[in-house]
Amino acid sequence: MAQIELKSVRKAFGAVEVIKGVDLTITDNEFVIFVGPSGCGKSTLLRLVSGLEEATDGQIVIDGEDVTGKPPAERELSMVFQSYALYPHKTVRENMGFALTVARMPKAEIAERVERAADVLKLDALLDRRPKELSGGQRQRVAIGRAIVREPRAFLFDEPLSNLDAALRVEMRLEIAKLHRRLAATMIYVTHDQIEAMTLADKIVVLQAGRIEQVGAPMELYMRPANLFVAQFIGSPKMNVVDCAPTADGVSFPDGQAMAYDAPHEDARKLGIRPEHITLLPPEDGDVRGRIDVIEELGSDTFAYVDVENVGLFTVRIVGHADLAEEAPAGLRFDREHIHLFDATDHAIRQ
Numbered sequence: 001m002a003q004i005e006l007k008s009v010r011k012a013f014g015a016v017e018v019i020k021g022v023d024l025t026i027t028d029n030e031f032v033i034f035v036g037p038s039g040c041g042k043s044t045l046l047r048l049v050s051g052l053e054e055a056t057d058g059q060i061v062i063d064g065e066d067v068t069g070k071p072p073a074e075r076e077l078s079m080v081f082q083s084y085a086l087y088p089h090k091t092v093r094e095n096m097g098f099a100l101t102v103a104r105m106p107k108a109e110i111a112e113r114v115e116r117a118a119d120v121l122k123l124d125a126l127l128d129r130r131p132k133e134l135s136g137g138q139r140q141r142v143a144i145g146r147a148i149v150r151e152p153r154a155f156l157f158d159e160p161l162s163n164l165d166a167a168l169r170v171e172m173r174l175e176i177a178k179l180h181r182r183l184a185a186t187m188i189y190v191t192h193d194q195i196e197a198m199t200l201a202d203k204i205v206v207l208q209a210g211r212i213e214q215v216g217a218p219m220e221l222y223m224r225p226a227n228l229f230v231a232q233f234i235g236s237p238k239m240n241v242v243d244c245a246p247t248a249d250g251v252s253f254p255d256g257q258a259m260a261y262d263a264p265h266e267d268a269r270k271l272g273i274r275p276e277h278i279t280l281l282p283p284e285d286g287d288v289r290g291r292i293d294v295i296e297e298l299g300s301d302t303f304a305y306v307d308v309e310n311v312g313l314f315t316v317r318i319v320g321h322a323d324l325a326e327e328a329p330a331g332l333r334f335d336r337e338h339i340h341l342f343d344a345t346d347h348a349i350r351q
C-alpha cells in the first residue's frame with residue numbers, strides 16, 4: 001500500500017481559496033478520516049489527493065513520488081463515492097470487473113480478482129444479479145468491490161454511507177472496519193458522521209474553513225481537544241461550554257455562582273465539560289444550581305437538559321433510566337479530572 005504526503009497544499013476556485021496550506025502525512029496502512037462542517041474543504045482535499053481536482057499550489061507525494069501534476073489514472077488510487085454509480089444493465093460480476101475489462105486485462109485474471117473481492121465482501125452469491133435486485137448495502141459493497149479489484153495503492157471514500165438508512169450504516173461501518181483489517185490498506189475517508197469517525201479511524205483530521213484544526217487518534221481528540229472548535233465538534237452530544245472567569249481558588253460563572261477548582265488558570269475564559277462527566281445531584285450539593293428543562297429517555301441512556309439561568313443549558317448524560325421530573329431544581333457536580341479550560345482565543349489551556 002502507500003504513504004501519502006500533502007505539503008503546503010492549496011486550492012483556489014478563482015479568487016476563493018478553499019484549501020489554505022495543508023500539511024499532512026498519512027502512513028502506510030493507516031485509516032485516516034477527514035471530518036468537519038459542510039464547506040470546510042474535506043471532500044475537496046480528497047479530490048486533490050485523487051487527482052480529480054488540480055492543486056493550485058503545494059505537492060502531493062505518494063510513496064516518495066510527486067504526483068501533483070499526474071492525472072487520476074496514473075496515481076493508482078481507487079475512489080468510492082456517495083453514489084453507487086453502478087451500470088444497471090450489467091451484473092455484479094460485470095460491474096466489479098468493468099475497469100479491468102476496459103484496461104484489456106486477460107479475462108482469467110479479471111475473473112480471479114472479482115472472485116477474490118467477492119469473497120472478501122461476501123458477494124459470492126450475488127455475482128449474477130443486477131443492481132435493481134440488490135439492497136442499498138449490497139450495492140455499496142459492489143461499489144467497494146469495484147475499487148478492490150483494481151488493487152490500488154490506497155482507497156479513498158467520499159461519504160460512502162450517507163445514502164443508507166441508519167441500520168444499514170451500522171452494518172456497512174462494521175464491514176468497512178473488517179475490510180481495512182483484512183486488506184491492511186491505506187484508506188482516506190470523508191464523513192460528517194461522528195460515530196463513523198470515532199469508530200473507524202486510526203487518525204482523525206479535523207478541518208475548518210480549509211485549514212487543519214487538529215490531527216490525532218479519536219480518543220486523543222475527544223479527551224484533549226486543541227481548541228474550542230474541536231472540543232465542540234468531536235463528541236455527540238457535544239461538550240457543554242460556558243463563560244467563566246478565574247478566581248483565587250477556582251472559577252466563577254456569569255450568574256455569580258463559583259466553583260472551587262484546584263487547577264485554576266488566570267487565562268481561563270470558558271469552561272467545557274462533557275455530558276457524561278456531570279453528576280445530577282440535589283441543588284445544595286452541586287457546583288452550580290439550575291432547573292431541569294427537558295428529559296430525553298433513550299432506553300440505554302437518559303439525557304437531562306438543565307438550565308442554569310444566565311449561564312447556559314447543560315446536557316447531562318445518565319446511563320440507563322433515571323427517575324427525574326421536568327421543572328425540578330437540580331445541582332450539577334463537575335468531574336474535576338475532565339474539566340477543560342479555554343482562553344480568550346479559544347485555545348485549550350493544558351493542565
